[in-house]
Amino acid sequence: MLCLSATLFFASCSNRTVTRIDPSETPDISGSWNNTDSRLTADEMIRQSLSEKWLTNHLTEKGKKPVVIVGLVTNKSHEHIEAETFMNDLERSFITTDKVGLVQSGKKREELRAEKADMQTNASASTLKKFGLEKGADYILQGSINSIVDAYKKKKTVTYQINLELTNIETNEVVWIGEKKIAKYVKN
Numbered sequence: 458m459l460c461l462s463a464t465l466f467f468a469s470c471s472n473r474t475v476t477r478i479d480p481s482e483t484p485d486i487s488g489s490w491n492n493t494d495s496r497l498t499a500d501e502m503i504r505q506s507l508s509e510k511w512l513t514n515h516l517t518e519k520g521k522k523p524v525v526i527v528g529l530v531t532n533k534s535h536e537h538i539e540a541e542t543f544m545n546d547l548e549r550s551f552i553t554t555d556k557v558g559l560v561q562s563g564k565k566r567e568e569l570r571a572e573k574a575d576m577q578t579n580a581s582a583s584t585l586k587k588f589g590l591e592k593g594a595d596y597i598l599q600g601s602i603n604s605i606v607d608a609y610k611k612k613k614t615v616t617y618q619i620n621l622e623l624t625n626i627e628t629n630e631v632v633w634i635g636e637k638k639i640a641k642y643v644k645n
Contacts (some may be wrong), residue, residue: 488615488643490538490602498619499546502635506598506623507556511632515595524558525551525623526594534604534617547598547621560594596632598623611645 478484483493506512515523527547532538551559561569573586580586600621607614616638623633 485641488613488641489536490534490604490617492542494617494639495543495546498637498639499543499550502619502621502637503547503550503554505635506621506633507554509633511596511623512556514632519595522557523595524560524592525596525598526560526562526626527551528562528597528599530599530621531601533601535606536604538602540602543602558592560592594626596623597626613643614640615643616640 480492481496483491485491485493512523527544530540530544530547532540548559551557560566570588573588576585577588598621600619603618603620605616605618617640619637619639621633621635622631623635624631
């Protein structure tokens, strides 16, 4: 009986196969938010934001490209979405356009400041990085990820709505609002 159980157990484990795929072409297996949704949404929304008048206005008034910080993007959806990966996609999209400068935010910025503080006592004078020389952000990008689920029996639709706002830090003026919706039909 023990041998039969062990044989059945190992036989059931052998049916699993793993195939490597291109991360940029992740198949949508579950209907949940995935890395393709994150990347495509970030690229489209940043492209959309940089085509708006706030950028031209800034360049005209200041004569240099604006500096942006990506602030908090809150997950208000029905599922666990790691908002930090979406925020990283937003940062990557900003950098690849070369139309804005980007400064670190949150924990990364705290880590940089802690490293500078450590240098004050442990680095040589010729390599010491000083406090007070950080580039200040002109704008902050913040937003949320929301979802609406409609389900009946073995069918459901999931609609994700991503809202982003770009705000002038000095004046608190909202200079751009973007929205992107992704709708998925899932049939089990």
